[in-house]
Amino acid sequence: MATTAVSSFGFVSCQRGAEFAVKQEIFASGFGLRLAFSQSGFVTFKIPTDFGEDRFLKHKWVFARTHGLSLGKVKGNQLHKLAARLWQLPAVVAQNEMGAFQDIHVWEPDAEIPGRNSFEPGISPLASTIEEALRQQGPVKLQQPQATTSRTSRLPTGRNQRVLDVVVVEPGQWWVSWHRAELPQQQWPGGIVPVKCPPQAVSRAYLKMEEALQWSAFPFQSGDEWVELGCSPGGSCQALLDHGQFVTGIDPAEVDPLLLERTNFRHLRKRTVEVRRSEFRDVDWLAADMNVVPGYALDTVEAIVAHRRVSIRGLILTLKFPDWKLAKELPEYLSRIHSWGYRDLRARQLAHNAREVCIVALRSRDLRRFRHS
Numbered sequence: 001m002a003t004t005a006v007s008s009f010g011f012v013s014c015q016r017g018a019e020f021a022v023k024q025e026i027f028a029s030g031f032g033l034r035l036a037f038s039q040s041g042f043v044t045f046k047i048p049t050d051f052g053e054d055r056f057l058k059h060k061w062v063f064a065r066t067h068g069l070s071l072g073k074v075k076g077n078q079l080h081k082l083a084a085r086l087w088q089l090p091a092v093v094a095q096n097e098m099g100a101f102q103d104i105h106v107w108e109p110d111a112e113i114p115g116r117n118s119f120e121p122g123i124s125p126l127a128s129t130i131e132e133a134l135r136q137q138g139p140v141k142l143q144q145p146q147a148t149t150s151r152t153s154r155l156p157t158g159r160n161q162r163v164l165d166v167v168v169v170e171p172g173q174w175w176v177s178w179h180r181a182e183l184p185q186q187q188w189p190g191g192i193v194p195v196k197c198p199p200q201a202v203s204r205a206y207l208k209m210e211e212a213l214q215w216s217a218f219p220f221q222s223g224d225e226w227v228e229l230g231c232s233p234g235g236s237c238q239a240l241l242d243h244g245q246f247v248t249g250i251d252p253a254e255v256d257p258l259l260l261e262r263t264n265f266r267h268l269r270k271r272t273v274e275v276r277r278s279e280f281r282d283v284d285w286l287a288a289d290m291n292v293v294p295g296y297a298l299d300t301v302e303a304i305v306a307h308r309r310v311s312i313r314g315l316i317l318t319l320k321f322p323d324w325k326l327a328k329e330l331p332e333y334l335s336r337i338h339s340w341g342y343r344d345l346r347a348r349q350l351a352h353n354a355r356e357v358c359i360v361a362l363r364s365r366d367l368r369r370f371r372h373s
């Protein structure tokens, strides 16, 4: 049997526990990528020569927070020696001589599933320390703090810049790679778009909504009308209200009293099927975050958006996967949403998602131009 020549390795950084979904997606792509090293939150693949690294880089993987091409790895137990060794890796030297790297991203795979035991994805103190050591020893232009190494004050990497990635799989074992920051999430270390969560947020769905809005640069304007299906206790509605939106939350469960105090919010305490279609007539955007299987969630949304008097321009849907195997159906879910007249579709497991994905659907790509200020 003929064997395919292997040219290089690619990596995918993902949610802890989502490796199965990543592999499923990669195999379903039919690109012929072959599984190599993997551990929680980090999966590597051999890329056959006839496939082309560029195709791997440019593909929009749903379960990849970020992805790139491998340059090697370093092992050791002393920070500064390890940093020096990294800059001496032949592949790094070769790229560096061409002035390739414009930024550095360092991160550790998640220690937990987002939301569990109060864990939220982000840049760990260890990753920040390593980044600092690497900048100190790296080329002059990377020594300038393009951004501080603090997660909250860091600036995004410039669009299309080439980034040196360092994945700290263990404190003394770093996998070195690179990527080009083409997609919004690729402008942040580990593909984790940093979002702020105010202390009064009533649920972590606040983070999910914020990340969805930022990642997709969702084109809402101040004073737009939203409806959310499955709004209780109310974090995502709260995020929308904080952006000056008018929100109707639908859920048979109670919402937090903090939300009921907000003048731009109203709660319809019902299941979605019990709500009259006329309630959706002046709605601009719809969000759904119901804890039901994807098929049922889509039936419910379709019954609203397909109604002739409803003209919702865009959707933010959270589809939950009680079983990762359901993620295989994602292309079908997307084509179903497309058939409702939403021509611009993006799907991604957000860093703050649990076992679920976020789908952003707009009637047309032209809508993307109308970003909110």
Ligand SMILES: C[S@@+](CC[C@H](N)C(=O)[O-])C[C@H]1O[C@@H](n2cnc3c(N)ncnc32)[C@H](O)[C@@H]1O
Pocket: 202, 203, 204, 205, 206, 229, 230, 231, 232, 233, 234, 235, 236, 237, 250, 251, 252, 253, 270, 271, 272, 273, 289, 290, 291, 292, 300
């Ligand atoms: C994950 S929680 C939603 C979290 C919420 N988005 C937030 O911001 O806090 C899922 C919710 O979906 C609601 N739900 C399930 N089926 C529903 C349906 N058919 N119509 C409306 N809500 C539903 C549940 O009552 C539950 O409160």
